[in-house]
Amino acid sequence: MAKALIGVIGGSGLYDMQGLTGARELQIETPFGPTSDAIVAGRLHGIPVAFLARHGRGHRLIPSEVPYRANIHALRQLGVRYILSLSAVGSLREEVRPLDMLIPDQFIDLTRRRESTFFGQGAVAHVSMADPVCPQVADCLARAFHATQSDQPIRLHRGGTYVCIEGPQFSTRAESHWYRAMGASVIGMTNMPEAKLAREAQIAYATLAMATDYDCWHEREAAVTAEVAIANLQQNAARAQRIAAEAIRLLGEDLPESAAHSALASGLVTPVEALSAEAAAVIKPLLATTGIAEET
Numbered sequence: 001m002a003k004a005l006i007g008v009i010g011g012s013g014l015y016d017m018q019g020l021t022g023a024r025e026l027q028i029e030t031p032f033g034p035t036s037d038a039i040v041a042g043r044l045h046g047i048p049v050a051f052l053a054r055h056g057r058g059h060r061l062i063p064s065e066v067p068y069r070a071n072i073h074a075l076r077q078l079g080v081r082y083i084l085s086l087s088a089v090g091s092l093r094e095e096v097r098p099l100d101m102l103i104p105d106q107f108i109d110l111t112r113r114r115e116s117t118f119f120g121q122g123a124v125a126h127v128s129m130a131d132p133v134c135p136q137v138a139d140c141l142a143r144a145f146h147a148t149q150s151d152q153p154i155r156l157h158r159g160g161t162y163v164c165i166e167g168p169q170f171s172t173r174a175e176s177h178w179y180r181a182m183g184a185s186v187i188g189m190t191n192m193p194e195a196k197l198a199r200e201a202q203i204a205y206a207t208l209a210m211a212t213d214y215d216c217w218h219e220r221e222a223a224v225t226a227e228v229a230i231a232n233l234q235q236n237a238a239r240a241q242r243i244a245a246e247a248i249r250l251l252g253e254d255l256p257e258s259a260a261h262s263a264l265a266s267g268l269v270t271p272v273e274a275l276s277a278e279a280a281a282v283i284k285p286l287l288a289t290t291g292i293a294e295e296t
């Protein structure tokens with residue numbers, strides 16, 4: 001029996017998951033060392049859920065230090081098939097106002113110093129990243145957004161491109177204009193390689209991005225500061241918790257099949273029998289093929 005079906009990765013300002021029953025902290029060993037923090041596993045609406053604070057509780061890890069491989073491997077070891085990623089972002093579009101939410105459907109990876117694959121060392125796979133976001137999980141997030149109430153008129157934008165920079169510094173104005181010219185809608189520092197690794201782990205992934213600022217391209221708005229980003233995020237934190245909880249309920253009800261769940265069926269090039277013992281220890285947990293319904 002899986003210990004968790006849905007993983008929630010909480011970003012800046014989101015360091016716990018409210019409403020988890022029977023919650024316990026798990027330290028999962030991975031070939032990549034420890035996760036960002038203990039994983040908190042429990043049930044929400046009766047569905048087994050694993051929560052992980054991306055930057056650790058107390059926000060101790062800069063985006064480049066987040067152990068993305070350990071985090072995704074540990075969630076997969078627990079049986080996770082869907083990940084809800086909650087993230088603060090800067091807006092690169094006038095119409096995406098601070099406090100609005102957006103569910104990206106594309107990513108541009110501009111990170112430079114992060115391990116971004118489980119493969120290598122005798123194991124070769126090339127998974128498709130053409131559609132990096134699971135549409136079914138994104139739909140559950142959108143339905144959950146509309147099912148939850150807010151005191152303030154927060155708008156949801158469906159689709160858009162999240163450009164991921166290395167950070168931890170915010171962008172220069174020239175860079176911010178360049179990302180806009182690329183067609184990106186929002187900017188953040190964490191969703192890559194997280195989304196790539198989730199795909200390699202055959203986990204369906206989608207992000208609820210919460211706009212906290214206009215980065216630094218906007219002529220009439222002050223350039224982003226961490227203080228402003230966190231303050232704006234905190235205004236949205238309670239709503240984000242409610243949206244995540246409702247999305248979990250919907251995912252648990254629907255258990256949607258996702259293309260991500262069979263990413264390695266076409267992506268794995270090296271035959272499993274040819275994997276070294278070391279590579280097999282990394283890869284075999286990602287290949288587990290038990291049906292989702294059986295796992296819950």
Ligand SMILES: CSC[C@H]1O[C@H](OP(=O)(O)O)[C@H](O)[C@@H]1O
Pocket residue numbers: 010011012013054055063086087088089167187188189190191226229230
């Ligand atoms: C404190 S604002 C910058 C910080 O917030 C975002 O992180 P996350 O996606 O974990 O919410 C952004 O990527 C930066 O890491």
Ligand SMILES: Nc1ncnc2[nH]cnc12
Pocket residue numbers: 088089090091170171187188189212213214215216224229
């Ligand atoms: N402007 C910005 N750039 C990068 N990451 C962010 N997270 C929140 N706002 C951001």
